[in-house]
Amino acid sequence: MTFETHPARRLWAGIEPLHALVYFAPEVAEGAKAIGLKGWFMGYFAGRAAPLGAVGPEAVTAMFFGFAPDRVQRALPDAWAFAPPEKVLATQLETVDRALERALPPGSEADQERLVTLLEHAVGNCDFGGRPLAAAWSAVRLPDDASARLRLWRAATVLREHRGDGHVLACVDHGLDGLHAAITHAATGLTPGQRVQTTRGWTEAQWERALVDLIGRGILDSAGDLTDTGTALRTSVEEATNRLASAPLRALGEYAVEEAVNLAVPLARYIMDTDAVPVPNPVGIVRP
Template identity: 55%
Template structure:
C-alpha cells in the first residue's frame, strides 16, 4: 500500500529513529534494572509513562492503545512499588544520552549542525497543541536536559508522542481496536505478524478472533490481506495521522522542516545502518 510522503510523514521518518534509540540501546534497559524495575517490559511501560505519573493498568493501557491489556497490567502499577515515576524518568533520560552521544560523531553531524537541529526541533515542539494528547503533553513538561544530546532526544520524544497520540485518535475514529490496528498494520506487508503480535502481547486466539472480525467487516480477505476497503481505511488512517501531526510542521514552515530533515537524516541513518535501531521494527519506522 503506497502512502503519500507528506512533509509531516517525512519529518517523522527523519527524527523517529533518534527517539527509538531508547527501546533498543542497552543503557536505558540497564538503568531501569538499576533503579529496581523487574524485566524489560516493566522498564518500557514505566519509562514511557513516567512523566504522566503513577498510573494504574487501565489508564496506562488506554495510552498504550496497541498493547494487550494483560501485558500492560503485568507491569503497572507494580512498577511504582519499586521506583517512583520521578526516579524512572531521570534514569531513562540520563541513560539514553550515552548511546546517542556515541552516535553524534563529527562524521555524522557537525557541532554547528547539531545545535541547529536541536533549535529547530525545540521550535517544532513549541508549535504542538495537546488537546486529547495526554502522553505528549506529559513529555512536553519534562525539563530540558543540559546537554545537546539530551535536548535532542527529548524533543524527538515529544514530537513522536504527539504524532503517536494523533495516530491513536485516528485509529479510534476509524472504529479499530488496538489488536485490529495491529492486524491491519501487518496486512500492509510492512512488518511481520510475529513482530507485532509478539511485542504487543496478543495471544493466537485473540489474534485469530480479531482477524475473523475484520474479515466479516470486509477489511481483510481470507488470506489476511487488505481488501480494497481495508486498503482505503489504512490510507485514511495514515492521512489523518499526518494531518493531526501538522502542528510542528506549520510552526517550522516548509523550509524549516526541510532543514530539520536534512540535519536529522544522517543521524537516523547511522543509528539504523550501525544496527542500533533495527529495521523492520514494531514501531514501523523505515530508514529515512
C-alpha cells in the first residue's frame, strides 16, 4: 500500500473539498467583511481560529504550520477588536451553511445524511492529544436544528484538522519547519510553488534562503525538485500523517470507511468540477 492509497488518505481526499469550500465561498468572505474583519486573510485566520478563543499570533503561527509569522501578525490579535471569536464563529457557520446549500449536488441529501452519521461516529473516537485545532473544533456546538450539510461540514472540519495537527507533528519529527514543509510540499507538484509562497506570506529572500538550505541538505536539487532523499522524506512524512490519522478509521471499521469514501468522493468531485473549490489551489487538493 502506498501512502496515496491508504484509507486515511483516501478519506481525506474525499472530505477535504467539503471543508475547503469555506476558503473559496463568496458567502463566507462577504460575511466576514460584514462583521468588520479587514481583508480576506483576517477573515481566514479569525474564522479558522475562532473556536480557540481570542488567541494571539504566536500560537496560531505554530498551529497554522507553513504561514509566515508576519502574515499571521497582520491579522491577529487585531481581528478580535473588530469582532469577538463567538461572533466570528457564528457568522462563519451561518455563511458556510448557505455556501454548502449552493455548492453541493442537488438530490444528494440522503447521501449527506448517511455520510454525516459515519463521520460523526469517527469524530467521537478521535484522540485529541497534541491536536489543539481539532480539539477546539470538536467542542463547537451546532444548533439543535442544524442542517445535515452543516453537521457534515463540522465533522469534516474536525477530521481534517485532526489529520492536519498530526501532519504538523510528522513534519516537526522529520526536521521540517513550516517554511521547509511548504517548499517541499510544493516540490511534490501538487500545488505551484509561487502560489504557496504568495498565499503563505513568505518573502522572496526567505523563500530563497530556505531553498538553499534544503539543497544543502540534499532534499532538493539545484532546480528545486525533490531528490531521491527528498522524495523519501516526503513519503515518510505522509506515511506518518496517515498513521496518526488512523484512530477514527479504526473506530469505523474497514467496511464503513469504504462506505464513507464512496459517499464523499462524488460530493467532492461535484464541488471541484463546478469550481466551488478551484484546481490548482494552495491547499494542494486534487480531484479525488
